[in-house]
Amino acid sequence: MSKVRVLVGTRKGAFVLTSDGKREQWDISGPHFPGWEIYHLKGSPADPDRIYLSQSSGWHGQLVQRSNDGGQTWETVGNKFVYDGVPGTHQWYDGKPHPWEFKRVWHMEPSLKDPDTVYAGVEDAALFRSTDGGKEWQELPGLREHGTGPQWQPGAGGMCLHTIVQDPSDANRMYIAISAAGAFRTDDGGVTWRPINKGLYSQYIPEPTAEVGHCVHRIAMHPSRPGTLFMQKHWDVMRTDNAGDSWQEVSGNLPTDFGFVIDVHANEPETIYVVPITSDSYHYPPEGKLRVYRSRTGGNEWEPLTKGLPQSDCYVNVLRDAMAVDSLDKCGVYFGTTGGQVYASADAGDSWNPIVRDLPGVLSVEVQTLA
Amino acid sequence: MIRVMLPQHLRTLARVGSEVTVDVAGPVTQRSVVDALVAVYPMLGGTIRDYATGERRPFLRFFACSEDLSHEPPDAPLPDAVVSGTEPFIILGAIAGG
Numbered sequence: 001m002s003k004v005r006v007l008v009g010t011r012k013g014a015f016v017l018t019s020d021g022k023r024e025q026w027d028i029s030g031p032h033f034p035g036w037e038i039y040h041l042k043g044s045p046a047d048p049d050r051i052y053l054s055q056s057s058g059w060h061g062q063l064v065q066r067s068n069d070g071g072q073t074w075e076t077v078g079n080k081f082v083y084d085g086v087p088g089t090h091q092w093y094d095g096k097p098h099p100w101e102f103k104r105v106w107h108m109e110p111s112l113k114d115p116d117t118v119y120a121g122v123e124d125a126a127l128f129r130s131t132d133g134g135k136e137w138q139e140l141p142g143l144r145e146h147g148t149g150p151q152w153q154p155g156a157g158g159m160c161l162h163t164i165v166q167d168p169s170d171a172n173r174m175y176i177a178i179s180a181a182g183a184f185r186t187d188d189g190g191v192t193w194r195p196i197n198k199g200l201y202s203q204y205i206p207e208p209t210a211e212v213g214h215c216v217h218r219i220a221m222h223p224s225r226p227g228t229l230f231m232q233k234h235w236d237v238m239r240t241d242n243a244g245d246s247w248q249e250v251s252g253n254l255p256t257d258f259g260f261v262i263d264v265h266a267n268e269p270e271t272i273y274v275v276p277i278t279s280d281s282y283h284y285p286p287e288g289k290l291r292v293y294r295s296r297t298g299g300n301e302w303e304p305l306t307k308g309l310p311q312s313d314c315y316v317n318v319l320r321d322a323m324a325v326d327s328l329d330k331c332g333v334y335f336g337t338t339g340g341q342v343y344a345s346a347d348a349g350d351s352w353n354p355i356v357r358d359l360p361g362v363l364s365v366e367v368q369t370l371a
Numbered sequence: 372m373i374r375v376m377l378p379q380h381l382r383t384l385a386r387v388g389s390e391v392t393v394d395v396a397g398p399v400t401q402r403s404v405v406d407a408l409v410a411v412y413p414m415l416g417g418t419i420r421d422y423a424t425g426e427r428r429p430f431l432r433f434f435a436c437s438e439d440l441s442h443e444p445p446d447a448p449l450p451d452a453v454v455s456g457t458e459p460f461i462i463l464g465a466i467a468g469g
Binding site: 035036057058059060061062063076079080081082101102 | 378379380381384413414416417418419421422423428430431464465
């Protein structure tokens with residue numbers, strides 16, 4: 001029978017939650033690296049027991065851990081993230097030039113094919129790659145240096161590269177997203193990049209349709225349709241069907257189109273999930289009701305999913321990397337909250353149960369479906 | 372033999388107790404002691420000094436012989452009691468975070 005392993009990064013350590021395919025009884029392992037912020041951990045699609053983990057603290061900076069046994073034991077690997085050449089400047093909050101400074105790794109994205117190759121999205125925004133299992137890291141400088149970098153500006157959470165999406169049909173194509181610069185695509189394995197923000201409208205920036213400057217929160221793709229992407233932007237839920245060449249809004253009847261997470265059903269490429277959040281000023285759900293919204297039409301028409309979720313006095317947030325799906329039938333959907341709950345649905349969102357209720361604030365959730 | 376006391380998280384990371392010893396060739400300074408420490412415990416690389424600047428991380432302090440040496444030049448000689456192993460070189464996490 002299949003198994004599911006849920007990898008949870010929190011403000012105070014990592015947790016590994018495992019269950020069989022029924023997804024009713026869960027074993028909890030952790031905290032791993034107690035006291036450290038674990039922004040993200042993710043398993044290799046090519047070797048599920050290989051997991052990469054981003055560990056950081058204000059005292060000791062950034063570390064990277066690697067597991068070769070599914071998160072039971074860990075090995076400290078390389079943490080030297082040095083920008084290529086003289087990194088120059090981006091814009092600071094006041095619009096003045098500010099030097100690029102490495103702060104932390106927000107997102108680890110293992111290669112689809114090679115367990116020893118892994119990408120790291122960092123703050124200040126840049127993309128790094130390791131091809132030796134995380135021992136050594138090299139920047140892919142073509143992103144930061146493609147031309148618009150000096151115009152990038154941090155969002156409220158910092159100028160982070162938080163999303164890395166690989167095209168399973170084309171090893172040379174990859175998408176990334178930066179707050180608050182926007183989305184970018186490479187078609188040559190990361191050597192050259194271009195902004196793909198046409199169709200995004202951000203009314204709070206001086207030029208609402210600018211080439212860069214959009215606060216993209218998260219991008220999701222179904223592997224069977226790599227040219228279709230879904231985006232949760234600071235405001236607006238968007239989709240593209242031409243690999244980011246143009247986007248259109250699909251917020252439809254959502255109660256608010258602000259939010260962080262977005263994900264796609266593993267077996268239905270037009271079924272997508274978001275968690276609406278009241279606004280950028282109120283980082284909690286509208287009316288104190290925690291609702292996942294599902295669209296079975298690729299956007300525009302949305303239904304609230306509430307069964308098993310708190311429908312009063314709930315004021316948690318769901319951060320950008322804190323939703324994931326398994327690939328079982330029925331598809332499992334998982335998300336974690338800043339209140340420390342990890343909710344799971346074993347029926348594609350129709351009903352929910354908490355796997356755990358009292359973890360530290362959840363920063364990320366990833367899921368592995370194991371044979 | 373130089374004695375070095377580590378803060379809690381670095382002990383866990385290096386899988387050691389509160390105090391370790393390192394051999395330092397040449398002058399015993401903040402820089403040479405941390406260099407020797409990281410050579411023996413490479414997982415501590417970047418956790419005490421920033422890779423990009425080479426400077427002490429802002430929320431860490433260096434103490435020895437009841438003195439805060441954090442703002443001494445990194446190549447200044449450490450006290451004789453540290454050199455002789457009578458006193459430890461202490462790496463301390465600042466109390467921060469509200």
